[in-house]
Amino acid sequence: MRFTDHCLRSEGADVILATSSDEKYPPENIIDGRSETFWTTTGMFPQEFIICFHKCVTISKITIQCYLVQTLRIEKTASKDPVDFEQCVEKELQYKEGELQREEFSFPEIQATNLRFIILAGYDAFVSVHRVIAEGIAQVF
Template sequence: MSIRATSAGGAQVEFSSCHDDEFPPSNCISPDTSEFWMLTGMFPHEIVIRLPASATVRQVQISSMNLGSVKVSRASGPAPGSWNELCSFDMSPTPGVMQSESADCDAGEATFVRFQFLSGVAAFAAVYSLAVIS
């Protein structure tokens, strides 16, 4: 088992639907778990992570606060083109409480992984970490 989506391991944020200079999207792939990516309540939001190398995604893990439904997709190749769904799930719906969920995926080869946050349970949400397990 190998964890793929960390900035220390070479992963990069390719796209995010919102950005705050104090709480940037890169925080959710940082090794520092006290940092987070702040999301406004204007759902849906998404982030696209470029993995350091192509990998077979078997599981994803998310640590967050105030997220609702999540959909995870993959794309392969030098640029994201068509997306294939890996999994979708709901985070535990308690506002203001740290959430930690993992989901098994329909294993598939990926260079890019897209996390779509379809809903939240409060006006603001935070993503502390995203992990892609191969």
């Protein structure tokens, strides 16, 4: 059994929705596999983005690398369309000046076709998301 990072453009992932857009820091940066690039919000909360896998995947761990994110909620759906999301976790993230936040969430293998990340609050008016990693195995229908 091979574990994969499903949140990579090279694995077929897409960011199908983002509530903010800055052409210098597009949401696609979240799934390029690099921590140096990022998506930035343009103020006000909540902010959200949805990553679509285009197939059902099994996820056992989600890692997010971000900056200035205070409260984060992660939701999932196994529906073909990005609807009927269920909450997986909501957490207040710790912040250290000048350091990228890295938060890991382990699950007893959730099934998902889409993940929605909702940034409910930030430590500043603008926050950034550098990378999302969803470890697991692909399901075949």
